[in-house]
Amino acid sequence: MPPAPPPRSSRGPLSYRPEPGSIPTLPGVYRFRDPKGRVIYVGKAKSLRPRLSSYFQDVGNLHPRTATMVTTAASVEWTTVKTEVEALQLEYSWIKEFDPRFNVKYRDDKSYPWLAVTVGEEFPRVMVGRGAKRKGTRYFGPYGHAWAIRETVDLLLRVFPMRSCSNGVFKRSSQIGRPCLLGYIDKCAAPCVGNVTAEQHREIVDDFCDFMAGQTTAFVRRVEKEMYAASDALDFEKAARLRDDLGALNKALEKQAVVLGDGTDADVIALAEDPLEVAVQIFYVRGGRIRGQRGWVADRVDEGGTDKLIDDFLLQLYAGATADEIPREILVPALPPDVSTYETLLSDLRGSKVAIRVPQRGDKRTLQETVAQNAAQSLMLHKTRRASDLTTRNRALEEIQEALGLDEVPLRIECYDVSNLQGTEVVASMVVFEDGLPRKGEYRRFVIRGVDGQNDVASMDEVITRRFRRLLDEQATSTEVSGDNGPMLVDPETGRPRKFAYAPGLVVVDGGPPQVAAAQRALEELGIVDIPVCGLAKRLEEVWLPGQEDPVILARSSEGLYLLQRIRDEAHRFAITHHRSRRSKSMVESLLDGVPGLGEVRRKTLLKHFGSLKKLRAASIEEIAMVPGIGERTATAIKDAVAEQGAAGTGHTGTRIVSVNTATGEIEED
Secondary structure (H helix, E strand, O other): OOOOOOOOOOOOHHHHOOOOOOOOOOOEEEEEEOOOOOEEEEEEEOOHHHHHHHHHOOHHHOOHHHHHHHHHOOEEEEEEOOOHHHHHHHHHHHHHHHOOOOOOOOEEOOOOOEEEEOOOOOOOEEEEEOOOOOOOOEEEOOOOOHHHHHHHHHHHOOOOOOEOOOHHHHHHHHHHOOOOHHHHOOOOOOHHHOOOOHHHHHHHHHHHHHHHOOOOHHHHHHHHHHHHHHHHOOOHHHHHHHHHHHHHHHHHHHOOOEOOOOOOOEEEEEEEEOOOEEEEEEEEEEOOEEEEEEEEEEEOOOOOOHHHHHHHHHHHHHOOOOHHHOOOEEEOOOOOOOHHHHHHHHHHHHOOOOEEEOOOOHHHHHHHHHHHHHHHHHHHHHHHHHHOOHHHHHHHHHHHHHHHOOOOOOOEEEEEEEEEEOOEEEEEEEEEEEOOEEOHHHOEEEEOOOOOOOOHHHHHHHHHHHHHHHHHHHHHHOEEEEEOOEEEEEOOOOOOEOHHHOOOOEEEEEOOHHHHHHHHHHHHHOOOOOOOEEEEEOOOOEEEOOOOOOOEOOOOOOHHHHHHHHHHHHHHHHHHHHHHHHHHHHHHHHHOOOOOOOOHHHHHHHHHHHOOHHHHHHOOHHHHHOOOOOOHHHHHHHHHHHHHHHHOOOOOOOOOOEEEEOOOOEEEEO
């Protein structure tokens, strides 16, 4: 392993940059170490020279986290290998060995239970547990909830009466010569007292494992055959018992509905990402049925896209997996850069062909959309849990105050965003956060009318002007009274609180220097000079202040940046929702312009009744005719118009919405 020359100083990456030409062009794995010799980053490359050289460019051109890594490091070393597959294996080994802090780490968003069978014991037992896997144990899952898999196991023990007791209970029953309760109710074959031999009990265990692995059809048919044979032999007691066993099998199977009709084994992976974090969800499908689900949340460490995130995730998920843990298919939202290398490695580990691909249509595409919905919900819940912590919110507000040089902590923050489609239907949103939490009752929408075309700067100027002119008007006409939480401003006529008579502690705009300058100019023209303004640019999450040439860079792990990003994303979501609503109504109105006998008043009545083009298209002629002022002839013309527009559209078909009970694997279709 030829290391780079020892560090000459600690002033930056140039102090330990390898000599020109000393880095080989072969595949390999490299390690960055800090001044104390600890490994802080591990990476792989098809060709080491160009990859390592990219770290020693101008630090200002690097991603902030990469720049922090190379300035923290004091040396770099590498190991060459023969193939990319070997590089992948070595990278995984080093990440597991050194746990470098600058590598992305997918951490479970919660602890998932496994169904475990201790096949390494003389009398294997089935149990539900959590945590790390152990040798000599076969695992199924993970599952969403422990209670769900315990319920399934309780059903299956009727058909596969294997041992499920602890070692202490098993030993005590052996000593007293009497089985436990499960042995008396026929949910255990009682190997503890010799009712079955070790070989016979092993056969029961093997059948149970095969059933859980997806080989269900053969067992169901066998039980059916034995039931009918017992009935023909007039052994009705046995037939009744087998009938109940068959019912238990079918009930267990109902909890794991078929989602892939071809009965394939696949892992379905999807992501939900934002500039700071990424949530990953995976559904384990075996024999066409969902057998388990798992989720991770990780911090973004660079500007890599979805393909790079998939690359990092596959490495951590499969590089140390056993053959029975790797499916025939891995469905991903984007192919990793080295997809052929991964397929080779996983095929070698599995002992047969493994395909990594992006589903384009059919059941697999639909299932991946369901997994993506779970990932989005997981990321949202993660953010909600993080934002709901009082200590974290206080720290975030203090970090914002310190970074922006504010006189006071911004307890009330207002954020503005503009949305349009090629200059049409221009709208804006205002969201309000108080004490780090959204105040949705004070959100406001704006329709931009004084701006022509796609001009976000002018739109931002109009929105800020309208909102803060309202602030000045309400302050001038309000009366201050004493409230439970101190003085409050109320309308002198109605006595109701004036919500918008309170100035925010910080105004945030979605954008960079032009949008910030427009907001600041609008405030100054109104004579408001004591409300601070900043902008949050999406690409690098830079915070811009008025009149400053350089942005404020908050640490990627900063709670203050996290709060600003959450506020900006909420404003963007609110603006997009408003824009889509107006665009849908505009489409309905323009579509109905040419319908004879349908004037402006009737169009508005029709739009108010159905609300959207989708609902109008789905309505029958009779339902349309029930709208006041719409007769059968006009209803027929309206139906023809929307049908003609639908036929001339993109041909997009509706998506099947599937909700998955991840505790049981049960599929519910809407």
